Amino acid sequence: MANVAVLVTAAVNPEIQKAAVLKYYAHDAAFRHPFCVVEPSPGSRDAILAILQWYRILSPKLSVRVTSVTYDEEKHSVFLDVSQTFHIRWSPFNPAPARLLVRLTLRPEPSPEDPSKTIYVIAAQEDFYHPEDLTLLLIPPFRPLVNTALRTATFACKVNARLFGMFGYWTVRDGEGGRGVNLQPRGEPLPPVGENEERELQEMPKRDGEARGDKKND
Structure with missing residues (x-):
């Protein structure tokens, strides 16, 4: 291609x-x-x-x-x-x-x-x-102006996010109550195990036993 x-x-x-x-x-x-x-x-x-x-x-x-x-x-x-x-x-x-x-x-x-x-x-x-x-x-010399405009837009996003957050728009709250979120919740179920991973888990004890047997023979 x-x-x-x-x-x-x-x-x-x-x-x-x-x-x-x-x-x-x-x-x-x-x-x-x-x-x-x-x-x-x-x-x-x-x-x-x-x-x-x-x-x-x-x-x-x-x-x-x-x-x-x-x-x-x-x-x-x-x-x-x-x-x-x-x-x-x-x-x-x-x-x-x-x-x-x-x-x-x-x-x-x-x-x-x-x-x-x-x-x-x-x-x-x-x-x-x-x-x-x-x-x-089109106009290569204008690239610095475009970069400046992009950085200005980024600064405006940061200012507006904080400003509007002070008035309750899309405000992040602490804790698990209400709309708050805990980034490391306890008791959350683990993602499902794939077929290959499940086979790997089943073979691990067998490999460990073989490894221990080799050490005893040594």
Whole structure:
């Protein structure tokens, strides 16, 4: 999947990019980005291709590096941790690497070459950015301003939480009476033991007895 991400965003020529999108995306794939969205529908892949082509036109020297890949087999989801350097063609600012998380939802389909085999195509793509990384795509020098705004918002949350708590809004109370909570309650039942853990507990006395027998023989 790391190679797919590079091919569809930073291919060396438009032919390779188009071939990759047609091969790896479902014909009715969905796409979501902070600046645009494509709803799943017949032929929606064409709109995704146009977005990726415009992305490449805007940044002719776009570079993409996938730092990690995580696959959720149960949900057929792939998570890519990506670092990209996006520089708008006409921007006077120096580019800076921005980080984003890409979630790809896969869908099994019969292989067009051999219907007896199953392949997985991209049914949906979602791109997630932090505010400061999104700023790096457009106006990199503004990143310190965004960081300052985020820290200011954090300070405002702390002040407002204490202030409104004084007036009884979402106030933490001590003890187990009323709405209070004890973080270490006594008599609370233990979580259920898993099958593997139960088997391990049953085998422990046997192993301990064998170990004691070995010590006596020594």
